[in-house]
Amino acid sequence: xxxxxxxxxxxxxxxxxxxxxxxxxxxxxxxxxxTGPAPLILAGHPGDLNRMYPRLLARARHAAAVGFxxxxxxxxxxxxxxxxAVAEQARADLRRAVTAGEPVSDEVVDRLVLPLVxxxxxxxxxxxxxxxxxxxxxxxxxxxxxxxxxxxxxxxVEPRIAAAVLFAGSYVPASIVEEARRxxxxxLVLLQWDDESNDRQMALDLFDALGPAEKTLHANMGxxxxxxxxxxxxxxxxxxxxxxxxxxx
Amino acid sequence: xxxxxxxxxxxxxxxxxxxxxxxxxxxxxxxxxxTGPAPLILAGHPGDLNRMYPRLLARARHAAAVGFxxxxxxxxxxxxxxxxAVAEQARADLRRAVTAGEPVSDEVVDRLVLPLVxxxxxxxxxxxxxxxxxxxxxxxxxxxxxxxxxxxxxxxVEPRIAAAVLFAGSYVPASIVEEARRxxxxxLVLLQWDDESNDRQMALDLFDALGPAEKTLHANMGxxxxxxxxxxxxxxxxxxxxxxxxxxx
Numbered sequence: 001x002x003x004x005x006x007x008x009x010x011x012x013x014x015x016x017x018x019x020x021x022x023x024x025x026x027x028x029x030x031x032x033x034x035t036g037p038a039p040l041i042l043a044g045h046p047g048d049l050n051r052m053y054p055r056l057l058a059r060a061r062h063a064a065a066v067g068f069x070x071x072x073x074x075x076x077x078x079x080x081x082x083x084x085a086v087a088e089q090a091r092a093d094l095r096r097a098v099t100a101g102e103p104v105s106d107e108v109v110d111r112l113v114l115p116l117v118x119x120x121x122x123x124x125x126x127x128x129x130x131x132x133x134x135x136x137x138x139x140x141x142x143x144x145x146x147x148x149x150x151x152x153x154x155x156x157v158e159p160r161i162a163a164a165v166l167f168a169g170s171y172v173p174a175s176i177v178e179e180a181r182r183x184x185x186x187x188l189v190l191l192q193w194d195d196e197s198n199d200r201q202m203a204l205d206l207f208d209a210l211g212p213a214e215k216t217l218h219a220n221m222g223x224x225x226x227x228x229x230x231x232x233x234x235x236x237x238x239x240x241x242x243x244x245x246x247x248x249x
Numbered sequence: 250x251x252x253x254x255x256x257x258x259x260x261x262x263x264x265x266x267x268x269x270x271x272x273x274x275x276x277x278x279x280x281x282x283x284t285g286p287a288p289l290i291l292a293g294h295p296g297d298l299n300r301m302y303p304r305l306l307a308r309a310r311h312a313a314a315v316g317f318x319x320x321x322x323x324x325x326x327x328x329x330x331x332x333x334a335v336a337e338q339a340r341a342d343l344r345r346a347v348t349a350g351e352p353v354s355d356e357v358v359d360r361l362v363l364p365l366v367x368x369x370x371x372x373x374x375x376x377x378x379x380x381x382x383x384x385x386x387x388x389x390x391x392x393x394x395x396x397x398x399x400x401x402x403x404x405x406v407e408p409r410i411a412a413a414v415l416f417a418g419s420y421v422p423a424s425i426v427e428e429a430r431r432x433x434x435x436x437l438v439l440l441q442w443d444d445e446s447n448d449r450q451m452a453l454d455l456f457d458a459l460g461p462a463e464k465t466l467h468a469n470m471g472x473x474x475x476x477x478x479x480x481x482x483x484x485x486x487x488x489x490x491x492x493x494x495x496x497x498x
Contacts (some may be wrong), residue, residue: 190343193457193466204453207468208442214477217442219456219466228463234483241479 001028001130013064015057020127024049024080025073028060029136037138038069039243040131042154043123043164044145044167046126047078055225059144062232066240069137073127075147076119086115088164094171102145109171113149117176121153142239149176155183163242165190168203177209186214186240190231195224250379252276262313264306269376273298273329274322275305278385279313286387287318289380291373291403293394293416296327304474308393312479318386322376324396325368335364343420351450354452358420362398368426370402377409391488397455398425399498412491414439414484416476417452426458435463437487439480444473 006016012031017024026049030038041063045052049072060070077084088111097104131137140162143154148169155164156179168191187210191203207217216238220228255265261280266273275298290312294301298321309319325332339361346353359492380386389411392400397418404413405428417440438456442449456466465487469477 213470215470216477217466217468219468221462221464228465230486233486237479237482 001127001134009061011061011064013061020130021074022081023073023123023127025071025127026056026060027069027071027131027134027137028057028064029069030064031065032136033067035067037136038067039140039142039239040128040137041068041070041142041144041239042128042161043070043072044143044147044151045072046146046194047075049074049079051079059232063144063236063239066236066238067244068142068239071127071131073123076116076123084115084245085201087112104171106174110173110175113147113171113173114175116147117149117153120147123156123223124150124154125158128158130214132160137232140243142243144235144239148172152176152180152183152210155185155187156180161185163187163239165238168192168195168198168206170197170199170202172202172206177206180206180209183211186238186242187212188235189215189217190235191217191219192224192226193219193221197224214233250376250383258310260310260313262310269322269372269379271330272372272376274320274376275309275319276320276380276383277306277309277313278314281385282316284316287316288389288391288488289377289386290317290319290391290393290488291377291410292319292323293322293392293396295395295401296324298323298328300328308481312485312488313395315485316493317391317485317488320376320380322372323363325372330332331447333364337360340418348364355423355443359422359424362396362422363424365396366398366402367405369396369399370406373399373403374407377407381409389492391492393484393488397421401425401429401432401459404434404436405429410434412436412488414487417441417444417447417455418445419446419451421451421455426455429455429458430460432460434461435487435491436461436465438466439466439476439484440466440468440469441473441475442468442470449473465488 001018001020003016003018012235014029016027043056056072063070074081077087089098141160142163143151143161144165146167146169148166149172151166163186165188191208250267250269252265252267257263263278265276292305312319323330326336342357348449390409392403392410393414395416395418397415398421400415412435414437428436440452
């Protein structure tokens with residue numbers, strides 16, 4: 001993990017762009033604390049760090065205010081990374097079905113999402129190895145964001161992830177719904193009730209399938225990017241309950 | 250409104266049983282504050298104050314910790330109040346259908362719930378008149394609890410109620426679902442995902458019908474009485490945002 005620079009922002013958060021092999025990423029750390037290393041939150045997103053940067057930075061600053069470090073990496077096939085011909089074809093097939101008002105077939109969903117999950121999850125785990133070796137960064141670790149299929153897979157297979165906030169999304173392969181049943185860590189699922197790009201019933205069915213005894217759904221009005229500010233506070237409290245030993249609820 | 254006694258509890262909350270005509274009730278007030286009168290929360294419940302007392306007291310203490318007064322009154326036909334022959338017959342018909350595994354007809358739901366709403370809502374509004382005249386109690390007012398049909402009607406017709414936390418329930422008459430569309434105050438709806446006595450889809454449909462631009466659904470695992478403690482904190486924050494001018498989020 002190569003850090004090219006470090007920049008202290010006006011609220012004391014330090015931003016460090018990095019590369020992990022060919023994969024670009026960011027690490028944001030809160031001002032140093034006397035209570036030991038900062039627990040880490042991996043910030044999921046739908047791809048293209050340049051486009052997502054303002055929202056990822058806002059989430060990182062919000063989490064830093066209660067002592068969390070945040071890190072993210074670019075997704076395979078997105079931003080500056082090489083495109084995948086298979087994924088581009090699947091995306092075109094999906095767009096064609098949606099434009100024609102046809103149902104999106106399970107085959108297209110599998111072809112779009114499963115290779116992304118297969119490629120991305122080992123990268124996030126490798127990033128986790130490197131991030132936990134950075135001085136001042138500690139565990140336990142949380143995952144927060146979309147793509148929900150990546151979040152479900154990470155929650156199911158990565159034992160260092162102790163809690164997750166999952167942003168509801170459609171186009172979840174049936175095999176990922178089956179994996180969801182095996183998740184046991186505490187989950188908070190955020191659903192935008194009027195999300196133009198998501199299927200509400202599919203999101204509720206996935207919530208129902210998720211395995212843990214402690215799972216909570218927060219549904220709010222509005223579209224895909226309209227998550228209200230109080231949900232940022234709710235995510236902080238959720239992670240504080242589960243990642244900070246003896247921390248405030 | 251006649252107060253029979255006042256008792257200071259160990260956390261400084263003052264409990265005052267009262268009667269409003271023939272209707273018994275309770276008022277719980279937080280320790281006096283220098284910031285003026287305590288905003289009032291009306292605590293809804295399914296009836297029978299004796300049975301509900303421990304849970305109502307726990308909710309009142311939790312709300313008092315952030316400065317809210319809480320009041321409740323007995324429902325028509327419950328606890329020490331005279332039974333209604335119509336309601337008892339409707340309840341028996343409902344129980345018979347549920348025991349036989351038959352669907353509960355709209356006609357039985359209307360016969361059970363509509364007279365209760367018609368009788369209870371004017372009583373809660375009269376209680377509100379009397380409570381807001383008690384020194385140290387102020388507006389704006391919140392409603393928190395079930396019966397959800399009573400909460401919807403109050404939220405739709407009582408202008409002094411500025412925000413409500415509604416506990417999801419089944420057996421909501423179609424005419425109440427129509428009234429829900431006219432509600433404009435901010436709402437937080439709590440749904441127990443595995444509630445043995447509620448129909449989940451009916452609860453989601455009612456949430457969808459509710460009118461306000463700001464409405465949030467919190468769904469948690471577990472049965473009817475298993476609402477997790479962190480939802481008490483969430484309700485406090487929701488009411489603090491909407492009832493306390495310049496209050497903390």
